[in-house]
Amino acid sequence: MLTGIKLRLYPNQTQVGQLWQMFGNDRFVWNKMLDMMNERYKNNTDLPFLSKFKLNYLLKPLKKEYPFLKNSDSSSLQLVNEFLNQSWKNFFKDKTGTVGKPRFHSRRYLKPSYTGKSIVKIAGSRYLYLPKLGYIKTSKTGVLKDVKIKRYTVSLEPTGKYYLSIQAEVKELEKLKKTGKRVGIDVGVADLAILSTGLKYPSFDASYFEKQSRIWQSKYSRRRHQAYLLCEQDKNQKVLNPRSLDSFSNWQRACKLKARYQKKVANKRKDYLHKLTTHLVRQYDVIAIEDLKVKNLQKNHCLAKAIANASWSMFRQMLEYKCERYGKELIAVNPQNTSRICSKCGFNSGAKPLEIREWTCPICQVHHDRDINAAVNILHKAMPAL
Numbered sequence: 022m023l024t025g026i027k028l029r030l031y032p033n034q035t036q037v038g039q040l041w042q043m044f045g046n047d048r049f050v051w052n053k054m055l056d057m058m059n060e061r062y063k064n065n066t067d068l069p070f071l072s073k074f075k076l077n078y079l080l081k082p083l084k085k086e087y088p089f090l091k092n093s094d095s096s097s098l099q100l101v102n103e104f105l106n107q108s109w110k111n112f113f114k115d116k117t118g119t120v121g122k123p124r125f126h127s128r129r130y131l132k133p134s135y136t137g138k139s140i141v142k143i144a145g146s147r148y149l150y151l152p153k154l155g156y157i158k159t160s161k162t163g164v165l166k167d168v169k170i171k172r173y174t175v176s177l178e179p180t181g182k183y184y185l186s187i188q189a190e191v192k193e194l195e196k197l198k199k200t201g202k203r204v205g206i207d208v209g210v211a212d213l214a215i216l217s218t219g220l221k222y223p224s225f226d227a228s229y230f231e232k233q234s235r236i237w238q239s240k241y242s243r244r245r246h247q248a249y250l251l252c253e254q255d256k257n258q259k260v261l262n263p264r265s266l267d268s269f270s271n272w273q274r275a276c277k278l279k280a281r282y283q284k285k286v287a288n289k290r291k292d293y294l295h296k297l298t299t300h301l302v303r304q305y306d307v308i309a310i311e312d313l314k315v316k317n318l319q320k321n322h323c324l325a326k327a328i329a330n331a332s333w334s335m336f337r338q339m340l341e342y343k344c345e346r347y348g349k350e351l352i353a354v355n356p357q358n359t360s361r362i363c364s365k366c367g368f369n370s371g372a373k374p375l376e377i378r379e380w381t382c383p384i385c386q387v388h389h390d391r392d393i394n395a396a397v398n399i400l401h402k403a404m405p406a407l
């Protein structure tokens with residue numbers, strides 16, 4: 022089974038320089054090869070694109086002409102050819118006209134990264150050995166034991182931090198023990214998950230970081246705009262040395278901070294959802310949830326709900342693959358009427374405004390908590406025999 026592992030890298034000064042060279046080399050090779058293939062495409066010579074093997078054959082003379090390419094892990098340049106070849110294939114295969122020709126890579130919009138498939142070795146605790154870079158400090162190495170690394174990607178995130186993403190083969194995990202229990206789950210805004218057993222798991226709170234990220238987002242836009250105005254002013258007044266956007270550091274700093282806070286919120290949410298979903302999959306054999314795609318379609322312009330949407334889909338994705346991995350069952354049901362029907366007698370008492378949190382069934386007189394009742398209904402829909 023393939024899995025992804027992401028580690029932080031702490032390159033030293035020299036390695037940072039090497040990394041930038043390698044990021045650039047990948048882009049360079051992509052653009053060179055693409056340029057050549059574009060020519061062939063224009064001239065319509067035999068086949069407009071070359072196989073990845075033919076492209077790899079061309080790497081040798083290219084390295085001679087541009088010796089700096091030798092600073093790259095050669096497997097990464099071969100992968101560039103493979104990716105380029107694939108994009109041409111996609112372009113030719115596409116009948117709908119939505120896939121364009123491969124485009125040139127620009128440093129302006131492309132995230133600096135390179136991917137290789139050479140061997141990555143563990144070189145002691147918190148140290149890795151990477152091709153061409155040598156020993157490099159990382160966040161942890163324990164997770165790499167017993168895995169076979171297929172591919173690795175080194176990238177620089179907008180936060181200014183370097184990461185190593187690894188695609189690795191792991192041994193099939195043991196299935197979790199069966200518990201004989203089943204549960205229905207309703208998702209909400211205030212409480213993220215409400216179980217048919219009556220348990221409620223609150224939504225994740227990252228208000229501090231969310232606020233910080235909003236503050237820095239607006240600082241960033243304002244500062245960048247101001248810098249832009251000053252640059253224009255210089256241009257208009259024909260100043261001898263007009264300033265460029267890059268010469269203003271305060272908007273760049275704000276950009277980094279903004280990205281850092283956004284990442285922090287995302288990480289915290291992910292972490293929380295991981296813990297919650299693992300807990301649920303351990304506890305229950307069958308988990309019934311609403312089909313969120315349908316629920317999301319019910320239009321709502323409320324911001325809190327928009328944020329909750331993101332959590333819900335991640336929640337579902339995690340449940341999906343964890344159930345599969347551990348041998349449990351996930352059933353998605355149509356959310357229609359789940360908040361209207363009495364879970365005791367099945368009477369449909371119609372739509373209830375959101376502010377009504379509790380109600381009593383007019384037929385069987387059972388008093389319901391709105392969300393728990395919905396969760397029970399979801400379980401019933403998934404298992405009509407119950």
Ligand SMILES: [Zn+2]
Pocket residue numbers: 363364365366367368382383384385386387
């Ligand atoms: Zn009832």
